[in-house]
Amino acid sequence: MTATAETSARTSRVGPIARREARLAYAMLLPTIAIVMAIVLLPLAANIWISLKPVEIADLRPPALLANERLRGDLEAEGDEGRIQYRLRNSSRDIALAATTLTDTLPDGLTPFNVDPRCTVDGRTLSCDLGAFGPGERGEVEIPVRAGAAYVADPANPRDSEALTTADAPNVLTNLHFTFDNIRAVFSSDEFVNVLVVTIVYTFFGTAGAIVLGVAAAQLLNRDFLGRPILRGLYLFPYVAPVIAMAFTWLVLFDPFSGSINAMLSRMEVVGEPINFFGTRAVPVSIFGLEFGFPLALAMVIAFEAWRYFPLSFLFILARMQSIPTDMYEAADMDGATPFQKFFRLSLPQIVGIIAVLFLLRFIWTFNKFDDIFLLTGGAAGTRTLTVDVYYQGFAIGNLGAGAAVAVVIFVMLLIFALLYFRALPKEEGL
Amino acid sequence: MSVATDHAGPAPATRREAIRTPVPGWLVAAPMGLFWGFVLHIVGGVALTLVTGVAMTPAAGAAGLAGLVTALLIAWRPVAERTLPFLVVAGAVFLVVLFAAAFAAPYTVGLGTAPVGEAVVLALTAAGLVATLAVSLKPLTLGRQSRRTTETALAASLGIFGHLFFAAIVVLPFYVLLMTSFKTQQALIANPLDLSIDLSKGLGLFTSYLELFTTYDFGRYMLISFVVSSATVLICLAFAVPGAYAVARLDFPGRQPLSRSILLIYLVPAIVLVIPLYAVFSQLGLRNSLVGLLIVYPATTLPVAIYMLAGYFRGVPRELEEAGLMDGLTRLGVIRRITLPLSLPALTSVGLYVFMIAWNEFLFAFMFLDDPKIFTLSRAVVSLNSSEVPRQYLMAGAVVTTIPILFLFLLAERFMVKGLTAGGVKG
Incomplete structure (x- = not known):
């Protein structure tokens, strides 16, 4: 201040x-x-x-004039005549090209004559102005040539120098053609509500799980004992290690056919059939006659999230716990407080502030998380969150516009969270 | 000392209540013994299975019963008389009851499948159980207990369980990762439980790694990852140091909103940036190139670096810098001669943190890089995730990606932890 x-x-x-x-x-x-x-x-x-644009991933490669060059005729002796033929094609079937040009370097020793009126030759350099090409239109340029002594002595393939073309085409990204199709497609699909619900469930439980684990770990290490520094380092491993390594480890561990967990469960006769942990959308469960589908794959990615990020909340909460003055606990001991009373009435009120801040921050970050779910399930089996939906729409389906529309939704929601965060952030926590 | 009583203790009502609750000691000891017998026997069975590769189904119910009996035995003995010889006897009682209740087959397969292993694990289980119960039940006897004694016993048990739990969930995945990389595909499918290491194979254990570095060119990817991460750190710090200093120390109109928006930008997720960057980088020819990554990585780590460094720069005593200014140094001179040398620990922390982010980065590497010649490690490991590549290569790739960063972490844990706490709100 x-x-x-x-x-x-x-x-x-x-x-x-x-x-x-x-x-x-x-x-x-x-x-x-x-x-x-x-x-x-x-x-x-x-x-x-x-x-707002109808742009697909294939549109990113700009349409171009493709040139295929070949030499026709036998040029075996000096004075033989042949022709260099350029076959041209507009690579796009939808978009017209304007002001196309072609330039090439002719092989040494070939003299052009009767040059096509669209082209000029300057020394060995050929340049042509070919005008407009309609969508998918083909064309041809022929340059008759006469072989000279230099060519016969050392015949070079005209293809050795690549024919270069240029063309003006409307850029899909910069033109002014707009549409609401993407936004309509994203919001009107039944999937979208589902994606939103999955996102919120994943974010909430992932964050809460990580924080609960973090509080437990911090409480365990909030005492001096032999090996505490080692344990503290060890508990940070899941977060420090690369996400790809951890995700694939979980996949291998829980694999239905060659995974240790499934093998153990079936050998110990806990389950009959191997369980496809990351591929099962819902497991029918009935509690007190109430039947519902337990979202197994979603629960697994939530467990992964909690497991991978508990080290962070653990670090913060442990730091806060260690700054609680010990005389408070000594006083409580004098008064005969029980361990649980000490935790719930002394420690918890002291760390509740940092937990609130952590929750909000981790909530935002879990909401933003893409890698983990993408690597674990690819968004299948009821685990497609908004971030994975960006990838799905933009790259799996290839509709960049729709992907961007989902990204806009993410950004708007994020702004709301950030506003909440800055409102709620107690300054003294110093995050 | 009267100091202690000055602090707010539990309310009087709670204090009175705390002295005596109608819970008798046996009602605490019995379920505790049941629980620990059950849990430790399963842990032992699972460990035995993982090490020997033979499926052991622990007779958990029998072990629970045996644990219950043992706990009551310990609680029955007066606290002062729970000596080591007595505890050895208690352990023996546990084993006897376990064998009796499980009809002499504590692991259902029957004794003799792996006799040495079973004997060792059973002895360890009994010792662990007795030690756990002795610690947990320390002040507890069979009769009526104060609430404090009861809860102390429960809390001790909970603490031991917590340590076991966290050790298991943290160590097990890394153990599986490492061991799987030493196996062959056939061995993995034939017996997924066999996570033991066959030392008789000698150097043959490292076949996957050899293959990885010869056929799959992982040496190259490691070098690329190292170069990209290091360059990201250098570029990021080169931008962040002046930026952070300006935000921390210099006065200029718009400073407050700017330092606020740094945190805000820091919250923007990569996935929101990936489509526009993909589109634009494709057209500029930057997409399938390391240059593209070297633009994106520093840009996305800059906000956090500035945020962390600015916090540190604020802590450098103003007087030192002003003394430098008085002695005729320019601002830049002050930064170079005074602020930076004093901030070396912070620079190390930030640098390591940025290195870790760049090394572990997956999304942009995955979206941008198509050419196997310029893969980073993360990207290369993902390319191993196909049905044509044996699983153990994928795991070996994951190990190769993990080891350098864990090594760096252990080497510079102090700085890394500082970086994680300062920047760890992201991730």
Whole structure:
């Protein structure tokens, strides 16, 4: 808070020194602002733009004029005549090309004559202006040539120099053709409600699970004993190790055919058939006659999330616990407090602030999580969250516009969470 | 000392209640013994199965009964007389009851399948059970107990269980990861439970790794990952140091909103950026290239780096910098000569944290890189996930990706932990 007061006090008397300092600050921040603008903020805005465009992943390769070059005729002696033939085709079946050109370098020793009126030859360089090409249109350019001594002595294939073409085509990303199809497609599908529900369930339980595990681990290590530093390091392993390694380990461990867990369960006769943990949408369960489908795959990805991220909440909560003054516990001991009373009435009220902040932050991050689910299930079996849906729409189906529309939904929800976060954030937690 | 009583203790009503509750000691000891007999016998059975590869089905019910009897025996003995010889006897009682209740087959397969292993594990189970119960039941006897004694016993049990639980969930996946990488596909399918290591194969154990580094070119990918991660750290710090210093120390209009928005940008997920970046990078020819990654990685780690460094720079005493300014140093001189040398630990933490993010990064590497010549490790491991590649290669690839980062973590744990706590709100 003093910093704010200081700032306002200083800016009120802007002198040359202050102005120089401000200039220096801007100069120091400029590179960062530029790169963050280009790679983070611009793409954020671009998402909205792309979500309004009928653009598929195949459209990203711009249409081009394809040229196929070959030499016709036998050129075995000096003075023999032949022709270099360019077969041309517009690579796109939908988009017309304008102002197309072709340039090529002719092999040494070949003299062109009767050159096509669209082309000019300057030394060995051939350049042609070929005008417009309709969608899928084909064309041909022929350059008659006469062989010279140099060519006969050392015949070069005309293909050795690649024929280069240029063409003007409307860019799918920058043209002004808009549509609401993507947004309509995303919001009107029955799947979308399902995706939203899965996202919220995954985010809530994943976050809560990680925090509960974190509190338990922190409580365990909040005492001095031999080997505590080792355990603290060990408990951080799931978070530090790369996500691909951990995801594949879980997949192998829980594999229905060659996984240890299934083998153990069936050998110990707990289950009859092997369970496909990451591929089962729902397991029928009946409790007190109430039948419902337990979402097994979703529960598994939630368990993975809680397992992989408990180290983070553990670190924060342990740090907070260790800053609780010990005399409070000594006083409680004097008064005959039981261990559970000490935990629920002393420790918990002390860490509840950090838990709240952690919950909100981890909630946002779990909401944003893509890698884990993508690697574990690919979004199958009822585990498709919004982030996985971006991939599914944009790359699996190939409709970039629809993917971007989902990304916009994510971003809007994120803004709401962030607002909540800044409202709720108690400043003294210092996160 | 009167100090202690000055603090807020439990309310008087609770204090009175705490002295005596109508729970007799046997009602605590019995379920505790049941639980531990049950759990430890299963743990022993699972461990035995994993090490020998022979399926052992522990007779858990019988073990629960035996644990119950043992717990009552321990609780019956006066606290002062629970000596080591007595505890040995208690362990023997556990084994006797277990054998009697399980009809001499504690692991159903019958004794003799792996006699040495079974004997060792049974002895360990009994010892573990007696030790756990002795610790948990320390102040407890069979008669009526104060609530504090009861809860202390429960809390001790819970603590031991917690340690077992966390050790299991953290160690087991890493153990499976490592052991699977030493197996062959046939062995994996033939007996998924056999996670023992066959030392007689000698160097043959490392076949998968050899194959990985020869056929699958993992040496190259490791080098690429290392170069990309290191370059990301350097670029990121080069941008972040001046930026963080400006935010932390210099006054300029718009400082407050700027430092706020750093945190906000930090919350933007990669998946929201991936479509526009994919589209634009494709058209610029940056997509299938390491240059593209070297633009994206620093840009996405910059906010967190600035956030962390600015926090540290604020902690550098202003007086030191002002003294430098007085002595004729320029601002840049102050940063180079005073602030940076003092911030080396923070730079290390941030650098390691960024290195870890870049090394572990999956999404952009997966979306951008198509050419096997320029894969990073993460991308290369994903390419091994196909039905044509034996599983153990995938696991060996995962190990190769994991070991360097875990090694770095153990080497510089202090700095890493600082980085994780400062930046760990993300991940």
